Amino acid sequence: MKTLKGALFPVVVLLLWEIGMRASGIQSDSLAPPSQIAVAFYEALFDGTVLDRTAQTLFVVICGLGIGGGLALVFSVLMGLVPAFARLMQFSIEVLRPVPPVALIPVAMLIFGFGFPMEITLCAFACFWPVAIYGHAAIANIEPQLLDVSRVLRLSPVARVFKIVLPAALPRYFVGFRLSAAVSLIIAVTVEITINPLGVGFELMKASQSLHPDRMFAMLLWIGVIGGGLNWALLFAQRRLFGRAGLAAAR
Amino acid sequence: MSGLERSLWYLGSIAVTALLVGLWQFVADHGGIPPVFLPGPDKAWDALMSGLASGPIAKVTLATLRRMIYGWVLASLAGVALGALIGSSRQARDYLGPTLEMIRPVPVSAFMPIVIAFLGLSGDMVLVVIALGAIWPVLLATVHGVSAVEPRLVELSRMLKLGRLAMLWKIALPNAQPDILAGARLGLTVSLVLTVVGEMLTSQNGLGYYVLLEGRAFHSANLFAGVILLGAIGLVSNLALQAAEARLLRWSRR
């Protein structure tokens, strides 16, 4: 019953939209009836555009996540295990963190020009922060007894990190990664819309500027699907990897 | 750790930052990278100071600030009003909730080309996009805060026979204050981002367009100056809101 209620509003809106446009016969450069949007989407799907562009954007997202998240992993482990390091880095973090990644677009452009490296760099910068912060919190909150165990077993520092610290902090890290993934997608799409001629954002912008509203809305919906899909997939992975206990530890 | 120790560590971290800036200076002077790509901090600082004193940077900064704040205030007010309406009605939440959840994962900047198609590349368009983007966190936070009132307080309002409006104004909305303020803080971040992107896209007068132009013209010192300013705006606005939040939420456990 509840899902029916929830579905009612969008369905009614879509119907009114469709009927309104068809009945009035308006030809618009900015609006298209839902049926036309669906057609445009299928066309774009079958001529390969959607897949191509999606692959490009996802490539950027994953690379950014990998680089930024990876660096953040190392950084946060250091911060967590060496409190002095964390304290000394505090001011630098406070100064760098509020810089909006989009403000760095011209800088990245200057250094790399158009294309993949520039976008990946910006995503990596954005992805760094959530993982670093969640990761630091995760490590700082590790059950102290686990660290005592590692001392009793006389583990080398490296072994300690890999056998005890990382596994214990993993659930919280994953939450940070999930957040970073969402941020990475947002930055990627934003950069593509603003200036970079690749990916789904660029396709969206192209459709808007070439006055193809059906294609434009189709790309918008598709971007929403990607966003939702990415989040869902990561939530699924989180549940599979960590189960109930992991979710609790991730709080 | 005592307050003194804490302060010392903080000073130490400032020193570390100064060291990193020194490193930047060193690399810029001796690292073999053309100053076009990496101006030293001294050059960036000069550009910043002279730009602020007489040049265009001050004007564009003000334009950006004005846009960012107008959009944010508009969005926050609308977000609270709409959120209060939706949050206080179970029917509204049932019918509209799933739609809101569906729109949530869409990156806000993706709406920009849509609005451009309607409003063209104008200052209005930027303001509309900023408002549309910044309303989101405030709206969702308000809905959540208003709908999650402590059951005891609901019963209390029944015992005191408070009308629907009184209940909303005296109990539900104050209860949602922490959520609303957190949402507003997020909204301000979104507002800044959309302002910058909007200015870049529409070539509107502002810091976003300024840094884009300077980048294209390879005036890297000015570019860095602009980026520093944007970072400063982000930092100061966030700190200001945090301070306001702390003051307004004195009564809270958090």
Added chain:
Amino acid sequence: MRGEAICRDHVSARLLAPFAPLVLMTGAAVAAEALIEFRQVSHRFGARPVLSDINLAVRPSEFVCMVGPSGCGKTTMLRMVAGLLRPEHGSVFYSGAPVTEPAHAVAFMFQDYSKALLPWRNAAGNVALALEASGVPRAARQPRIATLLEKVGLGGHAEQFPIQLSGGMQQRLQIARCLAQEPAVLLMDEPFGALDAMTRQSLQDELLRIIQASRTTALFVTHDLEEAIYLGDRVVALHPNPGRIAQIFEVTLPRPRNQLETREDPEFIRLRHEIFHFISAGAA
């Protein structure tokens, strides 16, 4: 003595109703002009029966305590009088009319006081809420708030927020807010349960003082048998599963009550023994 031997059992009280004048002469009151009345009230939560055939009459200015183990429905009964809950069968009457919704003259004191206070308003603001709800004009509020806070001993704490107040102070603030309604009836749901013994005792005495002065009718729910006897004019003992009134005991201890003397009174001890055995027998 007030002929408590005759009136101890509520059934006997009903049988004796025709002989009211005679009974009145012996000093015992009758349920003839009840302020609050339960008539054959039964209730279920889903499939679970919670109250079964409750009949109870509370006289004006009376202090009635309800005791019983968990699951005997005493909180449910209180919420019915408050108008927060409608009984499945039977009716609850207030001032002769069936209760359909909360009444202005009925105030409710919640057990979890910290959740029943507005955390974002200071002490004065919390009391003000009741005055705002009653439509008291802004100018008149300030002096009344000051008086009420004085009355509960929070005179100097008007500007403080609930989070800055101790448990006992928060509960006193709740009392002040209830009093701001100028209630004819005060419903209290284990109000002192979460407090330490010393705070509890001092609040008991404060409560009695305030209520005696205003002649408010009180319905007090508690786990604590001694508290019930100490505070009440009558103690209603409930048995659980489903909740039903097992017996009503008259408390004829002299007022004003005293923490030391009253609790050592032989009558107090006797009542304590009697009700204790009664309840344990019923819980078995």
